[in-house]
Amino acid sequence: MPVPGALLFLDLDNFKNINDTQGHVIGDQLLVEVAHRLQGCVREGDSVARLGGDEFVVVLEELSSLATEAAGQAELIAEKIRIELSYPFVLGDFECKSTSSIGISLFRGHLENLKELLMHADVAMYQAKSAGRNSVRFFDPTMQMALEARAVMETDLHHALKEQQFQLHYQIQVDSLRRPQGAEALLRWKHPQRGMVSPGEFIPLAEETGLIVQIGLWVLRAACAQLKVWQQNAHTRELRLAVNVSAKQFRQPDFVDQVQAVLQESGAMPSHLKLELTESTVLEDVQDTIAKMRALKLLGISFSMDDFGTGYSSLQYLKQLPLDQIKIDQSFVRDIVSDPNDAAIVQAIIAMTEALALNVIAEGVETAAQYQFLDEHGCHNFQGYLFSKPLPVEQFESLLG
Numbered sequence: 001m002p003v004p005g006a007l008l009f010l011d012l013d014n015f016k017n018i019n020d021t022q023g024h025v026i027g028d029q030l031l032v033e034v035a036h037r038l039q040g041c042v043r044e045g046d047s048v049a050r051l052g053g054d055e056f057v058v059v060l061e062e063l064s065s066l067a068t069e070a071a072g073q074a075e076l077i078a079e080k081i082r083i084e085l086s087y088p089f090v091l092g093d094f095e096c097k098s099t100s101s102i103g104i105s106l107f108r109g110h111l112e113n114l115k116e117l118l119m120h121a122d123v124a125m126y127q128a129k130s131a132g133r134n135s136v137r138f139f140d141p142t143m144q145m146a147l148e149a150r151a152v153m154e155t156d157l158h159h160a161l162k163e164q165q166f167q168l169h170y171q172i173q174v175d176s177l178r179r180p181q182g183a184e185a186l187l188r189w190k191h192p193q194r195g196m197v198s199p200g201e202f203i204p205l206a207e208e209t210g211l212i213v214q215i216g217l218w219v220l221r222a223a224c225a226q227l228k229v230w231q232q233n234a235h236t237r238e239l240r241l242a243v244n245v246s247a248k249q250f251r252q253p254d255f256v257d258q259v260q261a262v263l264q265e266s267g268a269m270p271s272h273l274k275l276e277l278t279e280s281t282v283l284e285d286v287q288d289t290i291a292k293m294r295a296l297k298l299l300g301i302s303f304s305m306d307d308f309g310t311g312y313s314s315l316q317y318l319k320q321l322p323l324d325q326i327k328i329d330q331s332f333v334r335d336i337v338s339d340p341n342d343a344a345i346v347q348a349i350i351a352m353t354e355a356l357a358l359n360v361i362a363e364g365v366e367t368a369a370q371y372q373f374l375d376e377h378g379c380h381n382f383q384g385y386l387f388s389k390p391l392p393v394e395q396f397e398s399l400l401g
């Protein structure tokens with residue numbers, strides 16, 4: 001794994017002045033002395049170089065793999081350098097003071113983008129100068145932090161699959177009598193340093209980088225393997241399993257073939273597999289969506305529309321899509337008892353599902369009052385913390401009683 005480092009761009013604040021007034025011999029001595037002091041501030045593996053004139057570059061390597069910690073370490077060393085260089089220099093019988101301005105740019109791994117790094121550090125150095133000199137600045141620290149964090153996560157995400165850091169948790173879905181009907185499979189990433197990373201954090205990145213295609217396939221395989229296990233036990237045979245499918249994954253030209261292959265390999269019953277799509281996924285290309293949904297339905301798979309009501313819920317496309325279920329988004333469920341608007345929206349969604357002969361389920365059900373309201377108004381399938389949080393499979397199974 002690439003180890004983070006930092007590039008420090010350093011410029012003496014009044015070298016030109018000293019050089020011009022005291023002559024080049026003194027100027028050269030000053031540079032030599034600065035180089036000595038710099039070397040005294042860094043560790044063995046770090047490098048110090050003079051770029052030219054009174055500009056120096058220091059490369060710090062093997063900082064902490066946590067971006068915030070790495071930034072802290074780089075800042076500490078930069079401060080040490082700044083203070084060290086602010087002490088008077090005795091050059092022969094001449095004594096002078098020369099402070100420094102330091103810009104820092106963080107990097108990961110090898111110095112492949114050296115030019116860009118230097119540019120960033122240079123920009124930061126100028127910010128240090130304009131902040132009054134004798135100071136240290138990061139290249140746009142928040143932005144750089146965000147960039148770094150993303151880059152780190154991306155590298156880690158690449159390893160997550162082969163390092164087997166993913167697991168599925170299962171959240172129970174129940175009927176009006178709280179009888180288990182099935183579960184939704186929810187992806188968990190057990191990061192070696194950061195612990196559990198929530199899908200809200202890494203799914204968007206996985207989407208952007210295209211990694212979601214491989215990850216989604218892993219999810220499908222893991223879910224179908226679990227279904228197969230459940231199907232071999234009388235106690236769990238009837239459970240249906242819902243799997244989230246993201247847009248990029250669904251848009252793969254061979255998505256239907258992939259699903260079919262996974263079903264065949266696993267031996268899971270397609271009738272117990274439910275795919276959750278979102279409105280935005282579906283709307284990207286309605287014709288393609290319909291074609292794929294039809295093909296998959298021929299295999300026996302069913303479909304649920306996730307987060308319903310948060311996107312463009314056009315009745316026109318709803319009518320066309322071969323859906324089985326609508327999942328009322330948790331944002332409407334949350335205030336269903338206290339906010340008349342949310343109550344009205346949920347009632348309208350339920351009425352619509354009745355008219356279209358679709359099944360309806362509510363997600364994010366946390367209180368008995370929400371559960372009761374939904375049940376009284378015609379929604380008889382539920383998922384939410386009231387029944388259980390998403391759990392590892394053993395714990396999920398022990399819920400079944």
Ligand code: C2E
Binds near residue numbers: 219363365
């Ligand atoms: P989602 O599919 O809408 O899943 C429901 C989310 O609500 C889950 O968050 C679940 O833990 C959470 N939740 C369940 N019950 C309650 C409740 O009573 N109250 C509240 N406040 N929240 C509840 P989670 O597991 O963090 O997943 C977030 C999203 O990440 C999912 O939203 C889904 O869009 C995505 N995701 C999760 N697993 C996968 C996956 O395997 N593939 C893809 N493409 N996306 C996934």
Ligand code: MG
Binds near residue numbers: 276306
């Ligand atoms: Mg879902």
Ligand code: MG
Binds near residue numbers: 329
């Ligand atoms: Mg949802």
